[in-house]
Amino acid sequence: MGIVEGLKVLVTASTRGLGRGAAEVLLDQGAYVVINGRNPENVSKALSELKSRYGERVHGVVADLTSKEDVYRLVDEAVKYLGGLDSLVYITGPPRPGKFTEIGVDEWEYNARLLILNAIWLVNAALPHLRKSSNPSIVFSTSIAVKEPIPYLALSNVLRIGIHGLMKTLARELAPEGIRVNAVLPGHIETERNRRLIEDRALREGKTYEEVYREYASEIPMRRLGKPTEFGWVVTFLVSKYASYVTGASIPVDGGLLRSHF
Numbered sequence: 001m002g003i004v005e006g007l008k009v010l011v012t013a014s015t016r017g018l019g020r021g022a023a024e025v026l027l028d029q030g031a032y033v034v035i036n037g038r039n040p041e042n043v044s045k046a047l048s049e050l051k052s053r054y055g056e057r058v059h060g061v062v063a064d065l066t067s068k069e070d071v072y073r074l075v076d077e078a079v080k081y082l083g084g085l086d087s088l089v090y091i092t093g094p095p096r097p098g099k100f101t102e103i104g105v106d107e108w109e110y111n112a113r114l115l116i117l118n119a120i121w122l123v124n125a126a127l128p129h130l131r132k133s134s135n136p137s138i139v140f141s142t143s144i145a146v147k148e149p150i151p152y153l154a155l156s157n158v159l160r161i162g163i164h165g166l167m168k169t170l171a172r173e174l175a176p177e178g179i180r181v182n183a184v185l186p187g188h189i190e191t192e193r194n195r196r197l198i199e200d201r202a203l204r205e206g207k208t209y210e211e212v213y214r215e216y217a218s219e220i221p222m223r224r225l226g227k228p229t230e231f232g233w234v235v236t237f238l239v240s241k242y243a244s245y246v247t248g249a250s251i252p253v254d255g256g257l258l259r260s261h262f
């Protein structure tokens with residue numbers, strides 16, 4: 001018997017990387033899961049891999065999280081497939097790396113949709129369904145950048161803070177209704193996105209991929225990058241009834257990288 005047996009969960013941005021890690025642990029632990037991505041090929045590839053292990057407990061919806069219409073349709077289709085909704089696990093696509101001065105005004109607008117506005121749309125669409133659940137929760141995935149800004153990730157440093165304002169606001173407002181709202185802050189997890197960040201830094205600093213990878217790892221007290229399923233286990237715990245008295249919390253999954261006390 002898994003720790004989220006029978007729970008109905010929508011995990012956004014989940015054909016690979018962190019979202020996929022979360023979806024896999026949730027499925028392993030008995031949940032029914034709807035995955036999502038923008039690219040139809042990625043969604044059907046991920047879906048056929050997951051269906052071969054979890055059968056009809058998993059479904060996929062193609063939707064672009066920067067489009068309000070797509071986000072409302074995504075929740076609608078997820079609820080139809082699952083027959084309700086117990087948990088919304090919010091993960092989004094990655095912003096491009098860069099300094100503040102390298103990012104144009106239009107790019108800020110696009111990334112505001114990618115990194116913050118879509119969370120507001122998703123919560124609005126999901127809330128009426130979560131209110132009908134007996135174990136409702138929302139888990140927002142952000143980044144350790146919300147506690148300690150990361151050089152060359154201006155978009156993430158600036159915009160993700162808003163998700164924490166949303167998380168703390170919702171946690172207090174929804175606690176009397178029994179809806180728990182928490183955040184997970186990944187550090188360096190081995191995903192395609194992280195491989196691109198390492199390549200980018202290697203190019204900027206005239207180093208090899210392996211040199212930068214070793215530098216990344218040496219900055220982490222646990223001396224290695226994390227696995228998507230290690231992130232997924234923390235998400236799954238927060239979705240489960242074992243986190244029944246946890247709300248408004250921000251949990252880093254970073255191998256000890258953050259230095260701040262809180």
Ligand SMILES: NC(=O)c1ccc[n+]([C@@H]2O[C@H](COP(=O)([O-])OP(=O)(O)OC[C@H]3O[C@@H](n4cnc5c(N)ncnc54)[C@H](OP(=O)(O)O)[C@@H]3O)[C@@H](O)[C@H]2O)c1
Pocket residue numbers: 012013014015016017018019036037038039040042043063064065066091092093094095114141142143144156186187188189190191192193194
């Ligand atoms: N990996 C880390 O160490 C780390 C650390 C901190 C924060 N983060 C953040 O966590 C998020 C996930 O990172 P990741 O490393 O898992 O990235 P990834 O390996 O590149 O995976 C990204 C996933 O998001 C989907 N996606 C991208 N844009 C989308 C959109 N507009 N609408 C719907 N789905 C979309 C992709 O599917 P499609 O391509 O099919 O759309 C894919 O499934 C990003 O926001 C990233 O910045 C990652």
